[in-house]
Amino acid sequence: MSTPFYVSPQQAMADRAEYARKGIARGRSVVVLQYTDGVVFVAENPSRALHKVSEIYDRIAFAAVGKYNEFENLRIGGVRYADLRGYTYDREDVTARGLANVYAQTLGTIFSSAAEKPYEVELIVAEVGNAPEEDQIYRLPHDGSIVDEHGSVAVGGNADQISSYLDQRHREGMTLGEALKLAVESLSRDTNGSERTLTAEQLEVATLDRTRPQQRKFKRILGRQLSRLLDEHGAGDGGKSADGDADAGDEAAADAGGAAGESGAPGAKSGKPDAGSGSSEGSESSEGTSDDA
Amino acid sequence: MEANTRSTGRLPAAFLTPGSSSFMDFLGAHSPGLLPGNRPLPPVQGAIEAPHGTTIVAASFPGGVVLAGDRRATMGNVIAQRDIEKVFPADEYSAVGIAGTAGLAVEMVKLFQLELEHFEKVEGAQLSLEGKANRLSTMIRGNLGMAMQGLAVVPLFAGWDVDRQKGRIFSYDVTGGRSEEHGFAATGSGSVFARGALKKLYRDDFTENQAATAVVQALYDAADDDSATGGPDLARRIYPIVTVITEDGFRKLTEAEVSEIVRAIHERRLDQPDGPRAALL
Numbered sequence: 166m167s168t169p170f171y172v173s174p175q176q177a178m179a180d181r182a183e184y185a186r187k188g189i190a191r192g193r194s195v196v197v198l199q200y201t202d203g204v205v206f207v208a209e210n211p212s213r214a215l216h217k218v219s220e221i222y223d224r225i226a227f228a229a230v231g232k233y234n235e236f237e238n239l240r241i242g243g244v245r246y247a248d249l250r251g252y253t254y255d256r257e258d259v260t261a262r263g264l265a266n267v268y269a270q271t272l273g274t275i276f277s278s279a280a281e282k283p284y285e286v287e288l289i290v291a292e293v294g295n296a297p298e299e300d301q302i303y304r305l306p307h308d309g310s311i312v313d314e315h316g317s318v319a320v321g322g323n324a325d326q327i328s329s330y331l332d333q334r335h336r337e338g339m340t341l342g343e344a345l346k347l348a349v350e351s352l353s354r355d356t357n358g359s360e361r362t363l364t365a366e367q368l369e370v371a372t373l374d375r376t377r378p379q380q381r382k383f384k385r386i387l388g389r390q391l392s393r394l395l396d397e398h399g400a401g402d403g404g405k406s407a408d409g410d411a412d413a414g415d416e417a418a419a420d421a422g423g424a425a426g427e428s429g430a431p432g433a434k435s436g437k438p439d440a441g442s443g444s445s446e447g448s449e450s451s452e453g454t455s456d457d458a
Numbered sequence: 459m460e461a462n463t464r465s466t467g468r469l470p471a472a473f474l475t476p477g478s479s480s481f482m483d484f485l486g487a488h489s490p491g492l493l494p495g496n497r498p499l500p501p502v503q504g505a506i507e508a509p510h511g512t513t514i515v516a517a518s519f520p521g522g523v524v525l526a527g528d529r530r531a532t533m534g535n536v537i538a539q540r541d542i543e544k545v546f547p548a549d550e551y552s553a554v555g556i557a558g559t560a561g562l563a564v565e566m567v568k569l570f571q572l573e574l575e576h577f578e579k580v581e582g583a584q585l586s587l588e589g590k591a592n593r594l595s596t597m598i599r600g601n602l603g604m605a606m607q608g609l610a611v612v613p614l615f616a617g618w619d620v621d622r623q624k625g626r627i628f629s630y631d632v633t634g635g636r637s638e639e640h641g642f643a644a645t646g647s648g649s650v651f652a653r654g655a656l657k658k659l660y661r662d663d664f665t666e667n668q669a670a671t672a673v674v675q676a677l678y679d680a681a682d683d684d685s686a687t688g689g690p691d692l693a694r695r696i697y698p699i700v701t702v703i704t705e706d707g708f709r710k711l712t713e714a715e716v717s718e719i720v721r722a723i724h725e726r727r728l729d730q731p732d733g734p735r736a737a738l739l
C-alpha cells in the first residue's frame with residue numbers, strides 16, 4: 166500500500182473543476198433567449214429522441230449540456246421534485262428558484278465530495294412569467310453555483326464566444342422569429358471565425374410560451390413549423406412570428422409522440438465538437454478533434 | 459436510520475434513481491404515506507357519510523367520444539353540492555368521469571392526471587390509451603379497502619386512441635375490473651336509467667353535436683328517475699359538464715354550447731315530458 170501524495174485542497178478543487186469544464190467544453194452549445202412571449206431554447210442536436218431541452222413543469226423548462234447520462238438523471242430528478250411538490254401543495258408552488266436551489270445543492274455536494282466524480286454538466290432552468298419582467302433564467306455550472314441570467318445565456322463548448330455575440334445583439338421585445346434567428350446565427354459561428362450552416366434537422370428548438378392557452382407552457386417547435394420560421398427570418402427577416410404560434414398548438418400536441426417514436430441513435434447526444442471548442446480551457450484542442458465526424 | 463446530519467439539501471437518492479417512469483412508483487418508494495391506498499383506515503361501524511357523486515355517461519361517434527356528467531353530489535338524502543364537476547381531462551387525449559365518494563375520487567383523478575403527465579415528461583411520449591386505462595385500473599384496486607367501507611370510486615374513462623384513430627370508452631367496477639364498452643356506457647347511481655335512455659337513442663353514425671345531445675338526454679332521463687342525479691338547473695344556469703375528445707384533443711363544451719343543447723331538450727320535453735319516442739319495431 167502506497168502513501169498518497171499530499172494534494173492541497175486548492176489543487177484538488179482546481180483539478181476537479183478542470184475535469185468538469187473539459188467534459189462540458191466537448192459538447193455543442195445550447196442557447197436560451199427571452200423574447201416577447203416567453204423564453205426560447207435552441208440547441209444544436211441532431212438527435213430527435215435524446216433531448217437537451219425538456220419540460221419540467223407548467224412554466225419551467227430545463228436545458229443542459231455535458232454528459233447525457235448525468236444531466237438526464239438530474240432532469241428526471243427535477244421532474245420528480247416538481248411533480249411531488251405540485252402534488253403536495255399546489256401547482257403554483259413549483260418555482261424555478263426552488264428547483265434551481267435543489268440542483269445547485271445536488272451539484273455542489275457532488276462536486277465537493279471526494280468520493281464522487283464531479284458531474285460534467287451545465288444546466289439552465291428557466292421559468293416563464295406572466296410578463297417578460299417575471300421571466301427567470303438560472304444557469305447552474307458544474308460546481309453548484311447559481312447564476313441569475315437575463316436576456317440571453319449560452320452554455321456548452323463555445324459558450325464564451327456565443328454569449329458575447331448574443332450580449333451584443335439581443336434586445337428586449339424580440340419576436341420568436343428574430344430570437345430564433347439570432348440564436349441560430351450565434352450557434353453557427355465557430356471558434357476560428359468561420360460559419361457553418363445549421364439546418365432545421367440539426368436543431369432542437371423549444372419554447373416556454375406565456376400566450377399558450379394550456380396550463381403547460383412548454384412546447385417543441387418541430388418539422389415544418391421550424392423550417393418555416395427559419396426560412397422566413399433567414400430571408401426577409403422583419404416578418405411576424407406571432408402567427409407562427411397560432412398553428413403551433415397542433416404540432417405541439419403531436420410532438421411528444423413523434424419524438425419518442427423514432428428511437429434515435431444512441432450516442433448521438435454526446436454531441437461533438439467540430440474542432441476546438443474554444444472557450445475557457447486552453448487544453449481542449451486535444452479533445453476537440455476526438456470523436457465523430 | 460442514521461441521523462440526518464449530512465443533509466445538504468441535495469436531491470435524495472430516490473429522486474435520482476433511474477428506472478421508473480411512474481409517479482406512483484416514485485411516491486411509493488419515497489413517501490408512501492402520500493399514496494391514497496396506503497392510508498390505514500380506522501375500523502368503523504357501518505358506512506361513512508361523505509358526499510357522493512352520481513351519474514356519468516359516455517358515447518362514441520365516428521370522430522371521437524363524448525363524456526358527460528351531472529352536477530349533483532349527495533350525502534344520504536341531502537344534496538351536498540349542486541354544482542360539483544365530475545368530468546376532468548386526464549391528459550390531452552383522454553378524460554375521466556367519476557362516480558362515488560367525491561373526495562377520494564377527486565384525489566384519484568389528480569393523481570391519475572399527474573401519473574400520465576409524469577410519464578409523458580420522463581419518457582418524452584404518451585402512454586397508449588390501453589396503458590392509461592390500465593393505470594386507472596391499478597388505482598381503483600388500491601382503493602379497495604376504502605370501497606369495502608362504502609367509500610367506493612367508480613370512474614368512466616374515455617379517450618381518443620391515437621394508434622387506432624378512434625374514440626374508446628372503458629368502464630370499471632370497484633375492484634378495478636376494466637372492460638371496454640362499445641358505443642355507449644354509464645356509471646353511477648343514475649346509470650341504469652341513463653343506459654336505458656342511451657340504448658334507445660344511440661346510433662353509431664352520430665355527429666359530435668348529436669352525440670352530445672344524446673348524452674344530455676340520457677342525463678335528463680337519469681335525473682328524472684334517480685333522486686341522486688341532478689337535472690339541468692335552468693334557473694341557476696347549472697348545466698351538465700359535457701366534454702368531447704377527438705383527434706384534436708380534449709375539449710370541454712362551453713356553458714353557452716351546453717345551455718343551447720339543454721334548452722332545446724327542455725323545450726321539447728314541455729310537450730313530451732318523457733323525451734323522444736323510439737319506434738316500436
